[in-house]
Amino acid sequence: MDRRDSLKLIATGAIAAPAILAGCKPDEKKAKEETKETKFALDRNKDEQKHEESLLKDKYFTDHEMATITVLADIIIPKDEVSGSASEAKVPDFIEFIVKDMPEHQLPMRGGLRWLDIESLKRFERSFVDISAQQQLQIVDDIAYPEIKWKENGKEVKKGNVKPEMKPGVAFFNLMRNLTASGFYTSEIGVKDIGYAGNQSSNKWNGVPDDVLKQYGLAYDEKELKECVKF
Amino acid sequence: MGDFQIRKQPKKYDAIIVGSGAGGGMAAYILANAGLKICLIEAGPMYDPQKNITQLKNPWDSPRRGAGTKFRPFGDFDACYGGWKLDGEPYTQAEGSNWMWWRARMLGGRTNHWGRISLRFGPKDFKRRSIDGLGDDWPISYDDIKPYYDRVDKMIGVFGTNEGLENDPDGYFLPPPKPRLHELIIKKGATQAGVKVIPGRLSILTAKPENPTTERGTCQYCGQCNRNCSYYKADFSSPNVLIYPAMKTGNIDPFPDCMVREVLTNKEGEATGVSYVNKDDLQEYQVEGRVVILAASACESARLLLNSKSQRHPNGLANASNVVGKYLHDSTGADMGGVLPQLFDRKRYNEDGVGGLHVYSPWWLDNKKLDFPRGYHIEYWGGMDQPSYGFGLGIEGQNGRFSVKGKEKQPGGYGKSLKEDYRYFYGAGVGMAGRGETVAREDNFCEIDPVVVDKYGIPVLRFNTKYSDYEFKQAKHMKETFREIMHNMGAIITWGDDDSEKNNWGLSRPGQIIHEAGTVRMGDDPKKSALNKWSQAHDCKNVFCVDGGQFVSQADKNITWTILALSMRASEYIVDQLKKNNL
Numbered sequence: 122m123d124r125r126d127s128l129k130l131i132a133t134g135a136i137a138a139p140a141i142l143a144g145c146k147p148d149e150k151k152a153k154e155e156t157k158e159t160k161f162a163l164d165r166n167k168d169e170q171k172h173e174e175s176l177l178k179d180k181y182f183t184d185h186e187m188a189t190i191t192v193l194a195d196i197i198i199p200k201d202e203v204s205g206s207a208s209e210a211k212v213p214d215f216i217e218f219i220v221k222d223m224p225e226h227q228l229p230m231r232g233g234l235r236w237l238d239i240e241s242l243k244r245f246e247r248s249f250v251d252i253s254a255q256q257q258l259q260i261v262d263d264i265a266y267p268e269i270k271w272k273e274n275g276k277e278v279k280k281g282n283v284k285p286e287m288k289p290g291v292a293f294f295n296l297m298r299n300l301t302a303s304g305f306y307t308s309e310i311g312v313k314d315i316g317y318a319g320n321q322s323s324n325k326w327n328g329v330p331d332d333v334l335k336q337y338g339l340a341y342d343e344k345e346l347k348e349c350v351k352f
Numbered sequence: 353m354g355d356f357q358i359r360k361q362p363k364k365y366d367a368i369i370v371g372s373g374a375g376g377g378m379a380a381y382i383l384a385n386a387g388l389k390i391c392l393i394e395a396g397p398m399y400d401p402q403k404n405i406t407q408l409k410n411p412w413d414s415p416r417r418g419a420g421t422k423f424r425p426f427g428d429f430d431a432c433y434g435g436w437k438l439d440g441e442p443y444t445q446a447e448g449s450n451w452m453w454w455r456a457r458m459l460g461g462r463t464n465h466w467g468r469i470s471l472r473f474g475p476k477d478f479k480r481r482s483i484d485g486l487g488d489d490w491p492i493s494y495d496d497i498k499p500y501y502d503r504v505d506k507m508i509g510v511f512g513t514n515e516g517l518e519n520d521p522d523g524y525f526l527p528p529p530k531p532r533l534h535e536l537i538i539k540k541g542a543t544q545a546g547v548k549v550i551p552g553r554l555s556i557l558t559a560k561p562e563n564p565t566t567e568r569g570t571c572q573y574c575g576q577c578n579r580n581c582s583y584y585k586a587d588f589s590s591p592n593v594l595i596y597p598a599m600k601t602g603n604i605d606p607f608p609d610c611m612v613r614e615v616l617t618n619k620e621g622e623a624t625g626v627s628y629v630n631k632d633d634l635q636e637y638q639v640e641g642r643v644v645i646l647a648a649s650a651c652e653s654a655r656l657l658l659n660s661k662s663q664r665h666p667n668g669l670a671n672a673s674n675v676v677g678k679y680l681h682d683s684t685g686a687d688m689g690g691v692l693p694q695l696f697d698r699k700r701y702n703e704d705g706v707g708g709l710h711v712y713s714p715w716w717l718d719n720k721k722l723d724f725p726r727g728y729h730i731e732y733w734g735g736m737d738q739p740s741y742g743f744g745l746g747i748e749g750q751n752g753r754f755s756v757k758g759k760e761k762q763p764g765g766y767g768k769s770l771k772e773d774y775r776y777f778y779g780a781g782v783g784m785a786g787r788g789e790t791v792a793r794e795d796n797f798c799e800i801d802p803v804v805v806d807k808y809g810i811p812v813l814r815f816n817t818k819y820s821d822y823e824f825k826q827a828k829h830m831k832e833t834f835r836e837i838m839h840n841m842g843a844i845i846t847w848g849d850d851d852s853e854k855n856n857w858g859l860s861r862p863g864q865i866i867h868e869a870g871t872v873r874m875g876d877d878p879k880k881s882a883l884n885k886w887s888q889a890h891d892c893k894n895v896f897c898v899d900g901g902q903f904v905s906q907a908d909k910n911i912t913w914t915i916l917a918l919s920m921r922a923s924e925y926i927v928d929q930l931k932k933n934n935l
Contacts, residue, residue: 219417
């Protein structure tokens with residue numbers, strides 16, 4: 122039983138004595154835990170708290186790796202006229218956390234970062250963070266456009282052309298792009314940028330706005346207008 | 353282990369309820385309000401939606417931005433603790449079986465995050481054997497359960513519309529929300545394909561219900577029912593709507609974090625109580641009650657009965673018929689998704705709506721004219737959701753395939769051009785999911801693994817389930833229907849369209865849809881069923897099962913509303929029988 126809840130319930134009389142006998146008797150050590158304020162912004166059960174605290178203790182990426190991640194994230198999501206950059210939205214910190222939370226990303230990220238440095242070393246005799254912005258983009262242009270395929274009317278269509286020796290870099294950049302997008306568009310800056318207008322308290326859903334209905338040539342029928350909740 | 357002993361609870365209860373989800377919550381509510389003293393045992397921790405809050409959080413309030421973990425596989429904001437795998441609580445599979453078992457572990461169980469789709473079974477759903485010769489008829493009819501459905505509607509609340517459909521009965525509905533933009537487009541496309549689309553039926557309060565269990569607000573249209581409605585108690589969860597209101601009677605003692613080991617019986621074979629292990633202190637306890645009510649979920653209740661062996665019940669409790677664990681079945685599922693190009697670059701507005709679909713399609717065909725025996729309903733999704741982990745994943749499949757503002761681009765990319773693409777494609781996704789009826793079969797079952805125990809020493813379940821041609825053909829039909837609807841909508845399918853017999857037409861794994869039922873089924877014949885029509889064990893009159901276990905068949909409907917109605921019915925029977933001293 123969650124200790125905090127248990128004490129509150131006992132205090133309000135919601136739990137009778139037998140529940141305490143059932144093994145829920147708060148001892149001194151547990152009472153101490155009681156007073157510790159949670160540092161999590163959302164509900165965490167006991168097991169989650171333990172897990173979360175252990176994740177936050179560790180550091181995965183080296184300073185050099187973090188510097189490279191920051192440069193790449195800002196190449197992927199730079200500041201523009203609508204919103205700020207990936208690093209302004211703290212995307213590198215998110216990536217540091219997420220590889221600890223999802224260890225399957227660790228090897229592709231570490232290996233990919235190393236691949237990038239070796240490629241940079243071969244071409245420009247310096248690691249990726251130490252070459253010029255223009256040189257960085259030279260490498261990025263070779264790995265930023267994966268090959269894709271899909272089916273159209275039963276036929277397979279292909280697009281893109283990757284040099285075979287660039288394929289490991291493309292795989293890495295795909296991951297880096299995905300993690301950067303995830304981190305950015307779930308940040309305060311990114312949510313505003315994408316224009317998500319929900320998550321509001323006391324909201325009333327009154328249907329699709331009239332101008333939007335008009336734009337798509339749609340309308341609510343009589344039955345809907347009669348039956349549905351309106352405000 | 354020098355001091356290993358079994359501690360007996362001094363208080364004797366009128367009823368012991370094992371499990372606190374829909375079935376256990378309803379039983380606790382009815383019995384506590386009838387003045388009975390209840391011991392409510394839950395294998396997970398206490399949870400109070402009023403204090404344990406994830407609702408109205410922003411994506412950045414989660415360090416993993418809402419991604420799932422082993423503690424919350426459905427995402428970091430999801431209100432259900434539990435998972436497909438629980439540390440120290442394994443289950444096993446017979447060869448060739450690939451059952452997936454979801455176990456919630458918390459007060460209220462899965463009702464804290466469920467989809468709130470609240471469908472009554474129809475008259476035909478209780479008499480399937482009479483219609484197609486497969487499975488069995490229920491020992492009750494729609495008329496038997498209708499008064500309880502009516503009362504659940506008024507007590508808990510459900511929105512929807514009376515459509516006068518033969519097998520999707522009318523009810524006491526609150527007004528439904530208007531369809532969202534993609535739902536209007538779906539409605540057009542599906543209707544064109546001959547598929548009926550009607551307002552959804554979800555237990556979310558768009559207005560006050562007639563006879564509420566407690567003070568509740570109305571929906572604030574944040575689209576987050578899976579986080580549980582901490583703010584307004586506007587959706588149904590067992591803690592908000594049944595358990596905490598029932599605790600106000602003072603008649604309920606919750607026993608959280610307690611795992612029941614077995615149901616105890618006396619020399620006469622009657623239940624006397626249960627034994628359990630407390631997960632906090634790992635001590636062994638026993639508690640006595642006049643009645644034992646199982647509501648631990650279909651599979652956990654079956655496991656508990658099978659593990660409750662005694663001289664009088666050598667085959668496990670309620671199992672003289674040898675059917676406990678058998679007839680295990682889940683809803684079928686198959687999905688398809690894509691994009692609506694007409695929604696690219698769409699105008700932004702708040703379209704959260706309720707936490708789920710505003711429209712759906714009940715089963716619209718006659719199986720006599722089809723090559724599979726049971727139907728399915730269709731659930732729809734799409735729109736401008738709150739971004740979370742995975743946002744923008746695989747953008748190369750979109751910006752490489754569709755031109756952006758009239759400009760053809762190379763797949764993937766970076767920079768300002770890429771930011772433009774994320775904005776352009778946001779909110780254009782759309783998809784649908786079929787949820788169908790499986791034929792309940794004796795040879796799909798769970799049983800006690802003869803070797804493996806969990807960390808408390810309790811023998812675990814071994815699953816043995818397989819789908820048959822009935823389900824494969826149904827999934828194939830789903831896919832054909834979805835393809836036609838998507839085509840009519842002008843949607844481009846991006847996944848779920850490359851299925852064949854090789855992957856069973858994309859059919860979900862058994863158990864995956866989390867509607868499992870049938871393992872402790874009811875029936876008139878004690879040789880072929882575990883329970884009678886009052887959810888009462890044939891061979892042990894003071895043991896009841898009020899969860900999905902008691903189902904004979906589960907219809908092409910989600911099962912929660914029927915669990916609530918049956919649990920209410922069984923609970924009132926228990927009150928009556930206790931009064932008459934029959935238990």
